[in-house]
Amino acid sequence: MERVAVRDEGTDDHVEVVDEVAREYAGRRGALIPLLQKVQSRIGYLSIDAMERIAERAGVPAAQVFGVATFYSQFRLAPVGRHIVKVCHGTACHVQGALAITEAITNELGVEGEGTTADGEFTIESVACLGCCSLAPVIMVDEDTFGRLTPDEARKIVKNYGD
Amino acid sequence: MGNPGTRVQVTVGLSSCGIAAGAAAVMRAFEREFAERGVDARLKRTGCIGMCYREPIVDVEVPGLPRQTYGGVTADQVGRIVEEHIEGGKPVDEWVVRAEGRELPDEAYYSSQVRLVLRNAGVIDPESIDEYIETGGYKALERATTEMTPEAVIQEIKDAGLRGRGGAGFPSGVKWELARRQPGNEKYVIVNADEGDPGAFMDRSILEGDPHAVLEGLAIAAYAIGATEGYFYVRAEYPLAVKRLELAIADAHERGFLGDDLFGTGTSLHVQVKEGAGAFVCGEETALIASIEGERGMPRLRPPYPAAKGLWGKPTNINNVETYANVPWIIMNGAAAYAAYGTDTSKGTKVYALAGKITRGGLVEVPMGMTIREVVNDVGGGVPGEHEFKAVQLGGPSGGCLPAELIDTPVDYESLTKTGAIMGSGGMVVMDDTTCMVDIARFFLKFTQDESCGKCTFCRIGTKRMLEILERICAGEGREGDVERLEELGKSIVTSSLCGLGQSAPNPVLTTILYFRDEYDAHIKEKRCPAHACRPLLTYGIDPENCTGCALCVKVCPVGAISGDRKEVHVIDQDVCTKCDACRQVCRFDAVTVR
Numbered sequence: 155m156e157r158v159a160v161r162d163e164g165t166d167d168h169v170e171v172v173d174e175v176a177r178e179y180a181g182r183r184g185a186l187i188p189l190l191q192k193v194q195s196r197i198g199y200l201s202i203d204a205m206e207r208i209a210e211r212a213g214v215p216a217a218q219v220f221g222v223a224t225f226y227s228q229f230r231l232a233p234v235g236r237h238i239v240k241v242c243h244g245t246a247c248h249v250q251g252a253l254a255i256t257e258a259i260t261n262e263l264g265v266e267g268e269g270t271t272a273d274g275e276f277t278i279e280s281v282a283c284l285g286c287c288s289l290a291p292v293i294m295v296d297e298d299t300f301g302r303l304t305p306d307e308a309r310k311i312v313k314n315y316g317d
Numbered sequence: 318m319g320n321p322g323t324r325v326q327v328t329v330g331l332s333s334c335g336i337a338a339g340a341a342a343v344m345r346a347f348e349r350e351f352a353e354r355g356v357d358a359r360l361k362r363t364g365c366i367g368m369c370y371r372e373p374i375v376d377v378e379v380p381g382l383p384r385q386t387y388g389g390v391t392a393d394q395v396g397r398i399v400e401e402h403i404e405g406g407k408p409v410d411e412w413v414v415r416a417e418g419r420e421l422p423d424e425a426y427y428s429s430q431v432r433l434v435l436r437n438a439g440v441i442d443p444e445s446i447d448e449y450i451e452t453g454g455y456k457a458l459e460r461a462t463t464e465m466t467p468e469a470v471i472q473e474i475k476d477a478g479l480r481g482r483g484g485a486g487f488p489s490g491v492k493w494e495l496a497r498r499q500p501g502n503e504k505y506v507i508v509n510a511d512e513g514d515p516g517a518f519m520d521r522s523i524l525e526g527d528p529h530a531v532l533e534g535l536a537i538a539a540y541a542i543g544a545t546e547g548y549f550y551v552r553a554e555y556p557l558a559v560k561r562l563e564l565a566i567a568d569a570h571e572r573g574f575l576g577d578d579l580f581g582t583g584t585s586l587h588v589q590v591k592e593g594a595g596a597f598v599c600g601e602e603t604a605l606i607a608s609i610e611g612e613r614g615m616p617r618l619r620p621p622y623p624a625a626k627g628l629w630g631k632p633t634n635i636n637n638v639e640t641y642a643n644v645p646w647i648i649m650n651g652a653a654a655y656a657a658y659g660t661d662t663s664k665g666t667k668v669y670a671l672a673g674k675i676t677r678g679g680l681v682e683v684p685m686g687m688t689i690r691e692v693v694n695d696v697g698g699g700v701p702g703e704h705e706f707k708a709v710q711l712g713g714p715s716g717g718c719l720p721a722e723l724i725d726t727p728v729d730y731e732s733l734t735k736t737g738a739i740m741g742s743g744g745m746v747v748m749d750d751t752t753c754m755v756d757i758a759r760f761f762l763k764f765t766q767d768e769s770c771g772k773c774t775f776c777r778i779g780t781k782r783m784l785e786i787l788e789r790i791c792a793g794e795g796r797e798g799d800v801e802r803l804e805e806l807g808k809s810i811v812t813s814s815l816c817g818l819g820q821s822a823p824n825p826v827l828t829t830i831l832y833f834r835d836e837y838d839a840h841i842k843e844k845r846c847p848a849h850a851c852r853p854l855l856t857y858g859i860d861p862e863n864c865t866g867c868a869l870c871v872k873v874c875p876v877g878a879i880s881g882d883r884k885e886v887h888v889i890d891q892d893v894c895t896k897c898d899a900c901r902q903v904c905r906f907d908a909v910t911v912r
């Protein structure tokens with residue numbers, strides 16, 4: 155997956171978030187990844203402002219922070235929608251028709267493949283296994299997991315979150 | 318276990334899969350019913366019971382009555398269970414899936430299982446250290462640290478014949494010994510809970526169902542090796558496992574099973590959890606170590622092995638979740654009792670995650686050496702419906718697909734390696750005649766291609782070339798010689814990659830070519846997908862003989878490709894049709910045809 159970082163407007167306050175989080179991890183070895191995780195969980199993604207500040211606080215080149223952030227699929231470089239829909243495309247879900255689930259959801263939300271809807275309500279991602287394989291096909295919306303889905307049920311679940 | 322007490326006990330399986338199936342709502346419904354009716358009962362949480370196909374699962378133990386297990390429970394059913402069973406003493410038989418003293422079909426799921434690793438999963442409350450202690454928990458750690466020398470512990474693990482459950486099957490006692498022999502006081506122990514195989518959930522279920530068992534195994538290993546610091550590296554997608562693990566660590570610390578001067582012996586161990594950030598290659602031990610150090614998870618050349626030079630350059634022992642979970646059992650019951658299970662070279666039991674086209678999907682633990690037939694058919698109930706068993710995929714992206722002809726292969730390290738598949742970590746995805754093996758090969762290659770860290774040229778570019786060929790074949794554009802090109806590329810990638818990811822990435826392709834060559838030929842030569850799975854090769858049509866003009870398909874078609882008035886034969890516009898199969902699934906008259 156290719157990811158490009160964008161310099162957004164109005165992300166100055168991200169620096170404050172980084173400062174707060176960085177204090178927690180000060181002096182700990184190998185803290186870069188937990189730090190990025192914590193910052194992302196607060197802001198929703200990693201903006202350029204946030205990553206540059208992390209580099210400053212950690213005393214490493216910004217390129218290193220960026221290198222780590224782009225290596226791991228968990229890190230997002232762009233803002234996300236209000237709800238995150240993860241569609242599992244692990245082996246069990248693939249065999250049980252995950253493709254049709256993604257299609258039903260993207261159809262319902264009017265987007266092409268993965269990404270964020272124009273109204274900023276939903277971000278659709280595909281993931282490789284949510285660990286509930288015997289309930290395949292499985293999706294996760296925010297913190298809730300749903301299994302044994304038909305495309306129609308998946309559509310309805312997502313729709314319910316929109317209201 | 319009967320209920321010798323005087324109090325009603327209701328146990329709800331609250332693992333991730335139980336919760337996904339609605340178990341939390343069932344739990345709340347019981348709370349409500351008990352409060353409203355003034356029932357005095359103990360409502361208890363437990364981890365994964367194993368029968369994922371029956372989730373949500375509720376165990377009801379009423380004093381004086383045989384224990385009953387309900388499956389597929391919904392919140393609406395709770396009222397009747399409380400009224401008729403708990404208050405009235407008459408179980409709601411039609412919802413019971415397992416009962417003491419009664420032979421129900423689900424019994425087959427358990428009759429050949431031997432639960433050593435899963436001894437407590439689905440039995441105790443994983444969030445209660447007291448329940449773990451009541452089952453004899455932390456006695457093994459006490460015995461190891463107070464009655465055994467580190468060398469004796471290592472000898473016991475060697476005698477038991479325990480081999481790594483993370484895939485490669487390296488003898489654990491030997492590995493511990495290597496780390497023990499390294500000079501220096503700063504050593505580390507790591508639990509590999511990255512569980513990257515997409516389609517496997519053994520480690521998640523163990524951590525969610527019995528976190529203390531893994532923690533105890535880790536502490537015993539730390540004592541044997543002389544390590545004072547431990548890490549759990551847990552996959553990003555497992556929030557519940559992380560939560561229960563962190564609670565277990567805090568509780569164990571408070572009770573003195575972790576921390577300094579354990580059992581007054583001067584041994585100490587401090588443990589922390591690291592969450593992965595979504596990279597399959599980080600399951601590889603050297604990449605995992607790089608990731609804990611806060612770097613990109615790139616594998617390093619071995620040797621030096623982590624036992625000599627691991628985390629922060631210090632001697633490190635790294636084992637899989639299930640490997641550690643075996644350890645307390647071995648210390649308490651002895652190496653001989655453990656080695657009594659399994660085959661000559663593969664001892665003990667193995668946990669499998671059964672999924673895919675299988676009737677009873679879930680978590681099973683059986684002695685090593687059982688055949689695939691026994692696991693898939695006897696325990697798992699075989700392929701559901703009218704369909705035919707075609708293959709089972711073992712070992713995930715590093716493994717292979719075994720065909721029906723090899724269904725009598727015993728599952729042990731050596732037998733599986735001989736077939737071209739591998740034991741892997743224990744994921745078993747069953748496939749039937751609707752699964753296309755070329756598509757499965759493409760699926761896995763896409764996965765490894767995405768996950769290749771890019772360090773080795775053959776792994777980075779070779780997998781990409783293989784994927785392009787497979788995508789072409791699945792799109793109906795396969796050419797003469799493609800299969801040979803795949804084989805050639807596959808063999809080069811195997812021999813010229815640094816880590817296990819590249820060395821095994823071609824396995825799913827090579828095994829499907831070996832066992833399902835006819836499917837490749839059908840795609841390439843006849844432009845036909847026998848399993849009707851590769852969409853570009855399909856044509857949907859409507860059989861005028863069967864079509865009643867009910868318009869159901871017209872309604873469900875997401876792209877409006879079907880036209881025709883009510884009571885008239887419908888037609889599909891081939892230029893618009895996306896072959897999503899929705900029409901065929903809703904048609905009640907078998908009128909939608911696929912070629």
Ligand SMILES: Cc1cc2nc3c(=O)[nH]c(=O)nc-3n(C[C@H](O)[C@H](O)[C@H](O)COP(=O)(O)O)c2cc1C
Nearest residue numbers: 481482483509512513600601602636637640817818
């Ligand atoms: C690409 C790749 C992915 C791996 N993923 C895992 C994993 O998810 N879990 C695991 O325990 N071992 C995994 N391994 C194996 C580890 O490198 C290592 O052998 C294992 O953790 C050792 O523990 P064991 O001896 O208890 O099996 C992986 C290896 C490779 C090459």
Ligand code: FES
Nearest residue numbers: 242244247284287
């Ligand atoms: S394959 Fe989808 S949950 Fe595991």
